[in-house]
Amino acid sequence: xxxxxxxxxxxxxxxxxxxxxxxxxxxxxxxxxxxxxxxxxxxxxxxxxxxxxxxxxxxxxxxxxxxxxxxxxxxxxxxxxxxxxxxxxxxxxxxxxxxxxxxxxxxxxxxxxxxxxxxxxxxxxxxxxxxxxxxxxxxxxxxxxxxxxxxxxxxxxxxxxxxxxxxxxxxxxxxxxxxxxxxxxxxxxxxxxxxxxxxxxxxxxxxxxxxxxxxxxxxxxxxxxxxxxxxxxxxxxxxxxxxxxxxxxxxxxxxxxxxxxxxxxxxxxxxxxxxxxxxxxxxxxxxxxxxxxxxxxxxxxxxxxxxxxxxxxxxxxxxxxxxxxxxxxxxxxxxxxxxxxxxxxxxxxxxxxxxxxxxxxxxxxxxxxxxxxxxxxxxxxxxxxxxx
Amino acid sequence: xxxxxxxxxxxxxxxxxxxxxxxxxxxxxxxxxxxxxxxxxxxxxxxxxxxxxxxxxxxxxxxxxxxxxxxxxxxxxxxxxxxxxxxxxxxxxxxxxxxxxxxxxxxxxxxxxxxxxxxxxxxxxxxxxxxxxxxxxxxxxxxxxxxxxxxxxxxxxxxxxxxxxxxxxxxxxxxxxxxxxxxxxxxxxxxxxxxxxxxxxxxxxxxxxxxxxxxxxxxxxxxxxxxxxxxxxxxxxxxxxxxxxxxxx
Numbered sequence: 001x002x003x004x005x006x007x008x009x010x011x012x013x014x015x016x017x018x019x020x021x022x023x024x025x026x027x028x029x030x031x032x033x034x035x036x037x038x039x040x041x042x043x044x045x046x047x048x049x050x051x052x053x054x055x056x057x058x059x060x061x062x063x064x065x066x067x068x069x070x071x072x073x074x075x076x077x078x079x080x081x082x083x084x085x086x087x088x089x090x091x092x093x094x095x096x097x098x099x100x101x102x103x104x105x106x107x108x109x110x111x112x113x114x115x116x117x118x119x120x121x122x123x124x125x126x127x128x129x130x131x132x133x134x135x136x137x138x139x140x141x142x143x144x145x146x147x148x149x150x151x152x153x154x155x156x157x158x159x160x161x162x163x164x165x166x167x168x169x170x171x172x173x174x175x176x177x178x179x180x181x182x183x184x185x186x187x188x189x190x191x192x193x194x195x196x197x198x199x200x201x202x203x204x205x206x207x208x209x210x211x212x213x214x215x216x217x218x219x220x221x222x223x224x225x226x227x228x229x230x231x232x233x234x235x236x237x238x239x240x241x242x243x244x245x246x247x248x249x250x251x252x253x254x255x256x257x258x259x260x261x262x263x264x265x266x267x268x269x270x271x272x273x274x275x276x277x278x279x280x281x282x283x284x285x286x287x288x289x290x291x292x293x294x295x296x297x298x299x300x301x302x303x304x305x306x307x308x309x310x311x312x313x314x315x316x317x318x319x320x321x322x323x324x325x326x327x328x329x330x331x332x333x334x335x336x337x338x339x340x341x342x343x344x345x346x347x348x349x350x351x352x353x354x355x356x357x358x359x360x361x362x363x364x365x366x367x368x369x370x371x372x373x374x375x376x377x378x379x380x381x382x383x384x385x386x387x388x
Numbered sequence: 389x390x391x392x393x394x395x396x397x398x399x400x401x402x403x404x405x406x407x408x409x410x411x412x413x414x415x416x417x418x419x420x421x422x423x424x425x426x427x428x429x430x431x432x433x434x435x436x437x438x439x440x441x442x443x444x445x446x447x448x449x450x451x452x453x454x455x456x457x458x459x460x461x462x463x464x465x466x467x468x469x470x471x472x473x474x475x476x477x478x479x480x481x482x483x484x485x486x487x488x489x490x491x492x493x494x495x496x497x498x499x500x501x502x503x504x505x506x507x508x509x510x511x512x513x514x515x516x517x518x519x520x521x522x523x524x525x526x527x528x529x530x531x532x533x534x535x536x537x538x539x540x541x542x543x544x545x546x547x548x549x550x551x552x553x554x555x556x557x558x559x560x561x562x563x564x565x566x567x568x569x570x571x572x573x574x575x576x577x578x579x580x581x582x583x584x585x586x587x588x589x590x591x592x593x594x595x596x597x598x599x600x601x602x603x604x605x606x607x608x609x610x611x612x613x614x615x616x617x618x619x620x621x622x623x624x625x626x627x628x629x630x631x632x633x634x635x636x637x
Contacts, residue, residue: 014574
């Protein structure tokens with residue numbers, strides 16, 4: 001067993017840390033205030049070729065694994081960019097995976113290079129107002145009409161749809177009543193986000209103001225058959241392929257954000273003098289921070305265990321879910337403790353940790369709830385009855 | 389034209405360093421190591437010269453343990469063409485490093501050697517100067533601007549009084565100051581390419597250089613902790629304290 005990054009992985013981490021250094025706390029605080037998409041940051045990341053980290057070399061990527069993508073995602077969040085920085089590039093790291101695995105050569109050639117070069121920006125249309133974790137219940141309908149499909153429906157929590165020109169869209173092509181199983185009859189598309197046929201409405205939210213989340217109202221959107229990924233009805237199979245990488249990446253991001261929150265708390269505890277001594281001299285301050293550190297380290301190990309299993313082509317469902325669960329718990333605790341350690345200052349925006357606390361709720365809630373992960377482990381690992 | 393860049397593996401500038409409890413040196417266990425920041429500027433300058441068509445090849449050399457390979461690889465990821473590691477576990481002082489570099493200079497015959505004006509670990513600022521003297525090359529230290537002619541280099545140097553511009557004959561050794569350039573960061577495609585670039589390894593014995601230290605380090609201690617300041621009411625009080633307590637006037 002080897003718990004060390006190899007030379008190339010360290011080089012990746014170093015290079016990302018350096019890029020992120022140019023985008024300091026003030027930059028992210030300003031984006032959190034004005035809500036503008038972090039274009040300059042995304043440009044820097046794109047120009048240095050990072051968007052293609054896990055994409056095939058044949059299409060301009062670097063052909064590395066989820067382990068390396070997780071190192072990248074972690075380093076971004078850890079720099080203080082948090083979920084604002086990570087979410088702005090996150091989708092590019094694993095999102096196109098269904099195209100890589102199920103797309104035709106023509107589709108890969110057409111879709112992947114512009115994504116890697118940052119010329120295309122994609123959003124992901126899966127969740128619906130009435131179909132969240134129960135994805136198979138989604139109701140957005142695609143009806144075949146000659147060489148096209150006509151799509152109608154609604155999507156919810158579609159990230160970056162304000163500026164995206166492409167969408168990875170999951171639809172139902174066969175009504176659920178005509179399918180043997182709910183997971184059948186779904187079809188995936190990667191196509192132009194036609195703003196004339198899709199109304200994109202911003203959702204005001206708790207944190208990560210710079211990276212928009214949206215409600216989509218799709219009205220007679222026309223999609224060429226050539227933009228369908230995989231066969232009709234294979235949408236669920238295509239989707240499943242991206243679930244574990246997504247959980248691994250978001251777990252890596254959570255750990256990074258938790259660590260920067262903890263670092264700030266520790267620095268403040270050393271410097272802040274109350275009753276003529278640094279507050280960190282009190283065990284009531286010091287011990288919770290020590291616990292945060294241990295919990296984050298443990299979660300980080302699970303992230304890389306899951307990533308290395310995935311990269312070795314082995315099943316990693318339990319590990320990827322566990323990584324997401326542990327990382328979200330540890331990082332949520334760390335962010336909360338960081339605000340508490342800062343006392344009143346923790347509530348002030350200029351100390352940055354209240355922003356971290358708002359942002360860390362994202363990996364706690366998404367892409368799968370902590371509760372459903374417990375149900376998964378209970379059922380699949382511990383052999384209990386399905387509880388939902 | 390070939391450019392040789394000498395780089396050193398040092399404690400990362402962000403690390404808060406501690407002296408080992410036996411006072412034998414600085415604690416290096418589990419400490420993040422990086423390329424000396426001044427050497428990064430040297431690598432950047434060499435790559436820019438090659439990109440401007442003034443040089444054909446940038447060779448990076450480092451001296452030290454096999455771990456130095458990592459810093460050589462970093463330089464290759466930034467754009468250097470190939471690397472040389474003079475591998476040794478011995479403790480190295482500036483004179484020994486300069487002698488090893490002289491041997492590499494003899495092998496490679498570069499027209500220009502660029503290296504940091506000092507390394508942030510020992511802060512000796514000796515290697516570049518010793519190398520120039522031993523190899524019989526011109527030297528231009530503390531460069532903040534470098535213009536390469538056909539057989540000369542015009543270098544603006546940062547000196548105490550301001551800026552000094554000198555022209556030296558090639559081959560020359562140039563040591564870099566902070567303001568010479570702002571180093572780029574490695575792109576992912578270049579990190580991938582760097583894996584395939586060659587790093588040759590040799591030993592001090594291969595080069596026929598004796599690296600036995602000439603200086604002996606007796607003791608390394610932490611600098612004294614800075615005392616809190618005081619606020620004085622009057623100028624008389626200040627003069628009195630400067631005279632009688634600090635004894636500086």
